Amino acid sequence: MTSFKPVRKAVFPVAGLGTRFLPATKSVPKEMLTIVDKPVIQHAVDEARAAGIEHFVFVTGRNKAVIEDHFDIQVELEQTLRERNKTDALELLAASLPPAGQTSFTRQQSPLGLGHAVWCARNIIGNEPFALLLPDMVMRDKKGCMSSMVELYNKTGGNIIATEEVAWEETHKYGVVETGKEVAGGFEISGMVEKPPQGTAPSNLFINGRYILQPEIFDILSGHETGAGGEIQITDAMLKLAKEQPFYGFRFTGRTFDCGSKEGFIKANVAFAMWQSDLAEDLRPELEELLKEKPPF
Ligand code: G1P
Numbered sequence: 001m002t003s004f005k006p007v008r009k010a011v012f013p014v015a016g017l018g019t020r021f022l023p024a025t026k027s028v029p030k031e032m033l034t035i036v037d038k039p040v041i042q043h044a045v046d047e048a049r050a051a052g053i054e055h056f057v058f059v060t061g062r063n064k065a066v067i068e069d070h071f072d073i074q075v076e077l078e079q080t081l082r083e084r085n086k087t088d089a090l091e092l093l094a095a096s097l098p099p100a101g102q103t104s105f106t107r108q109q110s111p112l113g114l115g116h117a118v119w120c121a122r123n124i125i126g127n128e129p130f131a132l133l134l135p136d137m138v139m140r141d142k143k144g145c146m147s148s149m150v151e152l153y154n155k156t157g158g159n160i161i162a163t164e165e166v167a168w169e170e171t172h173k174y175g176v177v178e179t180g181k182e183v184a185g186g187f188e189i190s191g192m193v194e195k196p197p198q199g200t201a202p203s204n205l206f207i208n209g210r211y212i213l214q215p216e217i218f219d220i221l222s223g224h225e226t227g228a229g230g231e232i233q234i235t236d237a238m239l240k241l242a243k244e245q246p247f248y249g250f251r252f253t254g255r256t257f258d259c260g261s262k263e264g265f266i267k268a269n270v271a272f273a274m275w276q277s278d279l280a281e282d283l284r285p286e287l288e289e290l291l292k293e294k295p296p297f
Contacts, residue, residue: 008055010057010132012058012133013134014067015059016030016061021265029066031064033259035259040136040259040265041067043135056102059106060106116224118218122218125218131149131211136260145254152185156186171198171206172195172196176192176204176205176207179205185250186251187251192239194227208252
Protein backbone atom coordinates (compact mmCIF):
# COMPACT_ATOMS: atom_id res chain seq x y z
CA MET A 1 0.00 0.00 0.00
CA THR A 2 1.27 3.45 -0.86
CA SER A 3 1.67 5.81 2.05
CA PHE A 4 1.69 9.58 1.91
CA LYS A 5 2.94 12.25 4.28
CA PRO A 6 0.14 12.47 6.88
CA VAL A 7 -2.06 15.54 7.23
CA ARG A 8 -1.16 16.83 10.70
CA LYS A 9 -1.79 20.56 10.52
CA ALA A 10 -4.85 22.64 9.71
CA VAL A 11 -5.20 26.29 8.73
CA PHE A 12 -8.22 28.36 9.79
CA PRO A 13 -8.46 31.76 8.07
CA VAL A 14 -10.20 34.01 10.62
CA ALA A 15 -9.13 37.50 9.62
CA GLY A 16 -12.41 38.58 7.93
CA LEU A 17 -14.19 41.67 9.26
CA GLY A 18 -17.67 40.16 9.40
CA THR A 19 -19.33 43.36 8.21
CA ARG A 20 -22.54 41.46 7.37
CA PHE A 21 -23.11 40.93 11.08
CA LEU A 22 -22.58 44.48 12.34
CA PRO A 23 -23.12 45.71 14.99
CA ALA A 24 -22.63 42.23 16.57
CA THR A 25 -19.14 41.97 15.10
CA LYS A 26 -17.91 45.43 16.10
CA SER A 27 -15.88 44.00 18.99
CA VAL A 28 -16.73 40.27 18.79
CA PRO A 29 -15.10 38.35 15.91
CA LYS A 30 -17.71 36.73 13.63
CA GLU A 31 -16.05 33.37 14.31
CA MET A 32 -17.02 33.73 17.98
CA LEU A 33 -20.75 34.09 17.24
CA THR A 34 -22.40 30.92 18.45
CA ILE A 35 -24.36 28.12 16.86
CA VAL A 36 -26.52 27.27 19.89
CA ASP A 37 -23.77 27.36 22.56
CA LYS A 38 -20.63 26.68 20.54
CA PRO A 39 -18.68 29.38 18.67
CA VAL A 40 -18.55 28.98 14.90
CA ILE A 41 -14.74 28.51 15.04
CA GLN A 42 -15.09 25.69 17.57
CA HIS A 43 -17.21 23.71 15.11
CA ALA A 44 -14.36 23.80 12.56
CA VAL A 45 -11.68 22.99 15.15
CA ASP A 46 -13.71 20.03 16.46
CA GLU A 47 -14.16 18.74 12.90
CA ALA A 48 -10.40 18.97 12.32
CA ARG A 49 -9.59 17.25 15.62
CA ALA A 50 -11.97 14.42 14.81
CA ALA A 51 -10.03 13.98 11.56
CA GLY A 52 -6.77 13.51 13.47
CA ILE A 53 -5.34 17.03 13.05
CA GLU A 54 -2.72 17.78 15.70
CA HIS A 55 -1.72 21.38 15.08
CA PHE A 56 -4.17 24.26 14.61
CA VAL A 57 -3.02 27.37 12.77
CA PHE A 58 -5.20 30.46 12.95
CA VAL A 59 -4.65 33.31 10.52
CA THR A 60 -6.13 36.21 12.43
CA GLY A 61 -6.30 39.98 12.20
CA ARG A 62 -6.91 42.99 14.40
CA ASN A 63 -9.70 42.53 17.00
CA LYS A 64 -9.39 38.74 16.94
CA ALA A 65 -7.41 38.23 20.16
CA VAL A 66 -10.44 36.70 21.84
CA ILE A 67 -10.11 33.65 19.54
CA GLU A 68 -6.69 33.02 21.08
CA ASP A 69 -8.19 33.38 24.56
CA HIS A 70 -10.94 30.94 23.64
CA PHE A 71 -8.37 28.25 22.87
CA ASP A 72 -6.63 28.68 26.23
CA ILE A 73 -7.54 27.76 29.78
CA GLN A 74 -9.51 30.28 31.85
CA VAL A 75 -7.93 29.89 35.28
CA GLU A 76 -10.47 31.78 37.42
CA LEU A 77 -13.47 30.25 35.68
CA GLU A 78 -12.12 26.73 36.03
CA GLN A 79 -11.22 27.33 39.70
CA THR A 80 -14.78 28.45 40.41
CA LEU A 81 -16.28 25.49 38.55
CA ARG A 82 -14.03 23.13 40.53
CA GLU A 83 -15.09 24.69 43.84
CA ARG A 84 -18.72 24.24 42.83
CA ASN A 85 -18.18 20.65 41.64
CA LYS A 86 -19.39 21.50 38.14
CA THR A 87 -17.65 18.52 36.56
CA ASP A 88 -19.79 18.49 33.41
CA ALA A 89 -18.87 22.07 32.60
CA LEU A 90 -15.20 21.40 33.34
CA GLU A 91 -15.20 18.35 31.05
CA LEU A 92 -16.89 20.35 28.31
CA LEU A 93 -14.22 23.06 28.54
CA ALA A 94 -11.41 20.48 28.54
CA ALA A 95 -12.83 18.73 25.48
CA SER A 96 -12.93 21.96 23.48
CA LEU A 97 -9.27 22.80 24.11
CA PRO A 98 -6.45 21.69 21.77
CA PRO A 99 -3.45 20.41 23.79
CA ALA A 100 -0.82 22.95 24.90
CA GLY A 101 1.70 23.86 22.23
CA GLN A 102 -0.54 22.70 19.38
CA THR A 103 -2.00 26.04 18.33
CA SER A 104 -0.33 28.86 16.39
CA PHE A 105 -1.61 32.32 15.63
CA THR A 106 -0.33 34.54 12.85
CA ARG A 107 -1.78 37.69 11.33
CA GLN A 108 -2.89 38.56 7.86
CA GLN A 109 -1.80 42.19 7.86
CA SER A 110 -3.83 43.28 4.81
CA PRO A 111 -7.14 41.90 3.53
CA LEU A 112 -5.79 40.73 0.16
CA GLY A 113 -7.93 37.60 -0.21
CA LEU A 114 -8.22 33.99 0.91
CA GLY A 115 -5.11 32.91 -1.02
CA HIS A 116 -3.10 35.56 0.79
CA ALA A 117 -4.48 34.49 4.18
CA VAL A 118 -3.39 30.89 3.50
CA TRP A 119 0.04 32.08 2.33
CA CYS A 120 0.47 33.84 5.70
CA ALA A 121 0.57 30.36 7.32
CA ARG A 122 3.43 29.08 5.12
CA ASN A 123 6.21 29.18 7.71
CA ILE A 124 4.11 27.43 10.34
CA ILE A 125 3.02 24.69 7.93
CA GLY A 126 6.45 24.12 6.39
CA ASN A 127 6.97 21.34 3.88
CA GLU A 128 3.99 19.06 4.53
CA PRO A 129 0.40 18.65 3.39
CA PHE A 130 -2.20 20.54 5.39
CA ALA A 131 -5.92 20.84 5.85
CA LEU A 132 -7.67 24.13 5.20
CA LEU A 133 -11.04 24.77 6.82
CA LEU A 134 -13.10 27.91 6.19
CA PRO A 135 -14.94 28.30 9.50
CA ASP A 136 -17.93 30.14 7.97
CA MET A 137 -19.00 26.82 6.50
CA VAL A 138 -20.44 24.85 9.40
CA MET A 139 -21.05 21.20 8.58
CA ARG A 140 -22.72 18.26 10.13
CA ASP A 141 -22.86 14.61 9.19
CA LYS A 142 -22.06 11.30 10.86
CA LYS A 143 -18.39 11.21 10.09
CA GLY A 144 -17.28 14.81 9.59
CA CYS A 145 -16.31 16.21 6.20
CA MET A 146 -12.58 16.45 7.01
CA SER A 147 -12.47 12.88 8.39
CA SER A 148 -13.87 11.55 5.10
CA MET A 149 -11.37 13.67 3.16
CA VAL A 150 -8.41 12.37 5.17
CA GLU A 151 -9.67 8.85 4.50
CA LEU A 152 -9.72 9.57 0.76
CA TYR A 153 -6.29 11.26 0.96
CA ASN A 154 -4.80 8.18 2.59
CA LYS A 155 -5.77 6.25 -0.55
CA THR A 156 -5.01 8.82 -3.24
CA GLY A 157 -2.48 11.31 -1.83
CA GLY A 158 -2.29 14.57 -3.81
CA ASN A 159 -4.73 17.38 -3.14
CA ILE A 160 -8.38 16.98 -2.16
CA ILE A 161 -11.22 19.48 -2.40
CA ALA A 162 -14.61 18.84 -0.81
CA THR A 163 -17.54 19.70 -3.03
CA GLU A 164 -21.31 19.72 -2.83
CA GLU A 165 -24.17 20.06 -5.23
CA VAL A 166 -25.78 23.47 -5.38
CA ALA A 167 -28.58 24.89 -7.52
CA TRP A 168 -27.14 26.01 -10.88
CA GLU A 169 -28.35 29.59 -10.26
CA GLU A 170 -26.17 29.72 -7.13
CA THR A 171 -22.90 28.58 -8.74
CA HIS A 172 -21.70 32.17 -9.35
CA LYS A 173 -21.32 32.67 -5.59
CA TYR A 174 -18.66 29.98 -5.14
CA GLY A 175 -15.65 28.19 -6.52
CA VAL A 176 -16.84 25.43 -8.88
CA VAL A 177 -15.01 22.29 -10.06
CA GLU A 178 -15.04 20.45 -13.37
CA THR A 179 -15.31 16.70 -12.87
CA GLY A 180 -13.05 14.13 -14.51
CA LYS A 181 -12.75 10.36 -14.03
CA GLU A 182 -14.38 8.72 -11.00
CA VAL A 183 -11.99 7.22 -8.44
CA ALA A 184 -12.90 5.15 -5.36
CA GLY A 185 -14.48 7.62 -2.91
CA GLY A 186 -14.26 10.64 -5.20
CA PHE A 187 -13.36 11.94 -8.67
CA GLU A 188 -10.48 13.54 -10.51
CA ILE A 189 -10.79 17.30 -10.88
CA SER A 190 -10.11 18.44 -14.43
CA GLY A 191 -10.66 22.16 -13.87
CA MET A 192 -11.97 24.76 -11.45
CA VAL A 193 -13.14 28.34 -11.57
CA GLU A 194 -13.76 30.96 -8.90
CA LYS A 195 -17.20 32.58 -9.00
CA PRO A 196 -18.07 31.79 -12.64
CA PRO A 197 -20.46 34.27 -14.29
CA GLN A 198 -24.08 33.01 -14.46
CA GLY A 199 -24.54 30.26 -17.00
CA THR A 200 -20.83 29.42 -17.38
CA ALA A 201 -20.19 27.01 -14.47
CA PRO A 202 -18.57 23.74 -15.59
CA SER A 203 -20.70 21.77 -13.08
CA ASN A 204 -22.98 22.43 -10.14
CA LEU A 205 -20.44 21.07 -7.66
CA PHE A 206 -19.21 23.96 -5.55
CA ILE A 207 -16.10 24.09 -3.36
CA ASN A 208 -17.55 23.97 0.14
CA GLY A 209 -14.63 25.27 2.21
CA ARG A 210 -12.66 22.13 3.09
CA TYR A 211 -9.34 21.34 1.40
CA ILE A 212 -6.27 19.14 1.77
CA LEU A 213 -3.37 20.82 -0.02
CA GLN A 214 0.28 20.09 -0.70
CA PRO A 215 2.82 22.71 0.43
CA GLU A 216 3.80 23.61 -3.17
CA ILE A 217 0.66 25.77 -3.13
CA PHE A 218 2.69 28.33 -1.12
CA ASP A 219 5.22 28.75 -3.95
CA ILE A 220 2.37 29.60 -6.30
CA LEU A 221 0.70 31.93 -3.77
CA SER A 222 4.04 33.76 -3.36
CA GLY A 223 3.39 35.26 -6.81
CA HIS A 224 0.53 37.32 -5.23
CA GLU A 225 -1.46 37.20 -8.47
CA THR A 226 -4.95 38.61 -8.15
CA GLY A 227 -8.11 37.12 -9.65
CA ALA A 228 -11.88 37.39 -9.10
CA GLY A 229 -12.81 40.55 -7.14
CA GLY A 230 -9.20 41.80 -7.35
CA GLU A 231 -8.23 39.36 -4.57
CA ILE A 232 -5.55 36.70 -4.33
CA GLN A 233 -7.69 33.58 -4.78
CA ILE A 234 -6.85 30.12 -3.48
CA THR A 235 -8.84 28.63 -6.39
CA ASP A 236 -6.53 30.26 -8.97
CA ALA A 237 -3.46 28.92 -7.15
CA MET A 238 -5.02 25.44 -7.00
CA LEU A 239 -5.74 25.57 -10.71
CA LYS A 240 -2.04 26.19 -11.34
CA LEU A 241 -0.97 23.43 -8.93
CA ALA A 242 -3.36 21.04 -10.68
CA LYS A 243 -1.10 21.28 -13.76
CA GLU A 244 1.67 19.62 -11.73
CA GLN A 245 -0.12 17.50 -9.14
CA PRO A 246 -3.30 15.42 -8.93
CA PHE A 247 -6.44 17.00 -7.51
CA TYR A 248 -9.39 14.92 -6.35
CA GLY A 249 -12.90 15.96 -5.48
CA PHE A 250 -14.81 14.55 -2.55
CA ARG A 251 -18.62 14.72 -2.66
CA PHE A 252 -19.88 15.76 0.76
CA THR A 253 -23.45 14.65 1.33
CA GLY A 254 -24.00 15.90 4.90
CA ARG A 255 -25.52 19.25 5.83
CA THR A 256 -23.64 22.54 5.31
CA PHE A 257 -24.64 25.98 6.56
CA ASP A 258 -23.00 29.04 5.08
CA CYS A 259 -22.69 31.03 8.29
CA GLY A 260 -21.10 33.93 6.44
CA SER A 261 -24.68 35.01 5.70
CA LYS A 262 -27.39 35.84 8.24
CA GLU A 263 -29.79 33.35 6.69
CA GLY A 264 -27.27 30.51 6.89
CA PHE A 265 -26.25 31.43 10.41
CA ILE A 266 -29.83 31.55 11.70
CA LYS A 267 -30.71 28.34 9.88
CA ALA A 268 -27.68 26.65 11.49
CA ASN A 269 -28.83 27.77 14.92
CA VAL A 270 -32.33 26.43 14.40
CA ALA A 271 -31.07 23.15 12.90
CA PHE A 272 -28.45 22.47 15.58
CA ALA A 273 -30.97 23.27 18.31
CA MET A 274 -33.54 20.94 16.74
CA TRP A 275 -30.89 18.18 16.55
CA GLN A 276 -30.34 18.48 20.30
CA SER A 277 -33.00 16.37 22.01
CA ASP A 278 -33.08 18.42 25.26
CA LEU A 279 -33.90 21.57 23.28
CA ALA A 280 -35.97 20.14 20.44
CA GLU A 281 -38.88 18.98 22.53
CA ASP A 282 -39.71 22.46 23.86
CA LEU A 283 -38.61 24.32 20.78
CA ARG A 284 -40.68 22.52 18.16
CA PRO A 285 -44.12 23.69 19.39
CA GLU A 286 -42.75 27.17 20.07
CA LEU A 287 -41.35 27.49 16.55
CA GLU A 288 -44.60 26.23 15.05
CA GLU A 289 -46.49 28.82 17.10
CA LEU A 290 -44.09 31.60 16.13
CA LEU A 291 -44.54 30.87 12.44
CA LYS A 292 -48.29 31.47 12.79
CA GLU A 293 -47.93 34.70 14.78
CA LYS A 294 -48.07 38.23 13.44
CA PRO A 295 -45.15 40.49 14.51
CA PRO A 296 -46.08 42.34 17.74
CA PHE A 297 -45.30 45.77 16.22
C1 G1P B 1 -14.33 31.03 -0.71
C2 G1P B 1 -13.65 30.30 -1.86
C3 G1P B 1 -14.69 29.64 -2.76
C4 G1P B 1 -15.55 28.71 -1.93
C5 G1P B 1 -16.18 29.47 -0.75
C6 G1P B 1 -16.91 28.54 0.19
O1 G1P B 1 -15.07 32.12 -1.23
O2 G1P B 1 -12.86 31.24 -2.59
O3 G1P B 1 -14.04 28.92 -3.78
O4 G1P B 1 -16.57 28.15 -2.73
O5 G1P B 1 -15.17 30.15 0.01
O6 G1P B 1 -17.51 29.28 1.19
P1 G1P B 1 -15.61 33.33 -0.28
O7 G1P B 1 -16.75 32.77 0.50
O8 G1P B 1 -14.44 33.73 0.58
O9 G1P B 1 -16.05 34.39 -1.23
